[in-house]
Amino acid sequence: MLNSSKALISVALSAALATAAPATTSTSSGSGPYRVTMTDEIDGLDHHTVYQPANLTALRDKKLPIFIWANGGCADKGNAYRYMLDHIAAHGYLVVALGKIGPKGEENNFGRWPREFGMPETPPPLDGPTGTLPHEMKAAIDWAVAQNSKEGSPLKGRLDTSKIGVSGHSCGTLQALAMSSTDPRVTTTLMLNGGVWNIGTGGLPGAPEITKKSLETIHGTIAYIHGEKDSALPNGTDDFSRISGIPAMLAVRKDVAHSGTFLLKNGGAYGTVALAWLDWQLKGDPRAARWFVGADCTLCTDPRWTVQRKNFP
Numbered sequence: 001m002l003n004s005s006k007a008l009i010s011v012a013l014s015a016a017l018a019t020a021a022p023a024t025t026s027t028s029s030g031s032g033p034y035r036v037t038m039t040d041e042i043d044g045l046d047h048h049t050v051y052q053p054a055n056l057t058a059l060r061d062k063k064l065p066i067f068i069w070a071n072g073g074c075a076d077k078g079n080a081y082r083y084m085l086d087h088i089a090a091h092g093y094l095v096v097a098l099g100k101i102g103p104k105g106e107e108n109n110f111g112r113w114p115r116e117f118g119m120p121e122t123p124p125p126l127d128g129p130t131g132t133l134p135h136e137m138k139a140a141i142d143w144a145v146a147q148n149s150k151e152g153s154p155l156k157g158r159l160d161t162s163k164i165g166v167s168g169h170s171c172g173t174l175q176a177l178a179m180s181s182t183d184p185r186v187t188t189t190l191m192l193n194g195g196v197w198n199i200g201t202g203g204l205p206g207a208p209e210i211t212k213k214s215l216e217t218i219h220g221t222i223a224y225i226h227g228e229k230d231s232a233l234p235n236g237t238d239d240f241s242r243i244s245g246i247p248a249m250l251a252v253r254k255d256v257a258h259s260g261t262f263l264l265k266n267g268g269a270y271g272t273v274a275l276a277w278l279d280w281q282l283k284g285d286p287r288a289a290r291w292f293v294g295a296d297c298t299l300c301t302d303p304r305w306t307v308q309r310k311n312f313p
Helices: 002-018 082-089 104-108 135-147 171-180 212-217 233-242 265-283
Strands: 024-027 036-039 048-053 064-070 094-098 159-169 188-192 221-229 248-257 305-310
Touching: 036 082, 048 082, 048 135, 064 135, 064 171, 064 265, 082 094, 082 265, 094 135, 135 159, 135 171, 159 171, 159 265, 171 188, 171 212, 188 265, 212 233, 221 233, 221 265, 233 248, 248 265
Parallel strands: 064 094, 064 159, 159 188, 188 221, 221 248
Antiparallel strands: 024 036, 036 048, 048 094, 248 305
């Protein structure tokens, strides 16, 4: 079984490489004021994809907060969530996604681990092209912080290294949580359709070995976004109930499943709420705050959402 699985992986990867997207592409799917470039040819990062405003001089004196993204399935597809990540970068963020750019078709299946691979009895190493690991989120933060002061870097002096968000979908939320529960540089965490497993640690390749105890050491603020039909909703709900001492939100979208709304323009409802949260938490935008603060907050009064909050201002 092990040899046949390796053969399947080798064939699939060869096919993917043959149809891979260009290393650098210009995109305009986001609704923000900046056109975005997406690239996986990054000096100092070997296993990531960067989204950023194409014309950095257009920023003038504005600085870009840093947003680190981990994929569903902890998979190696830096363009799998392009619709939402474009949208965020287009509003003035440096976005670093785990994984290299895969085939354009991967943007339609969230970069999930291909079922036909038939994972072998001993999973393949996850620091290569078959997956991502939690430490790659730290590498992304380290790289961005270094670029802000590196001579010759186009990003020198253009980043707000005091404002860092980490996020992910499904398995990727666990990679994000592993980061925010250990690294004081993290300002906020966005958990999209994910949470710590209620029983054990689960079995997804690339998922960190974390427990509910990690919730006690989260740095900054945290928001959980789920669909009411999401299989991970019990995990996220339980996480939210255990968190204390930091601002936390649980927002549940009606009629949405574990796949979220990522395939819709700009990431759909998830993209809209995620951007508003980041604009509030990382840019201090009072208009974005109104999405979440007060009894009549935008999200609170939308019948498509159910919202719980704690320790809010």
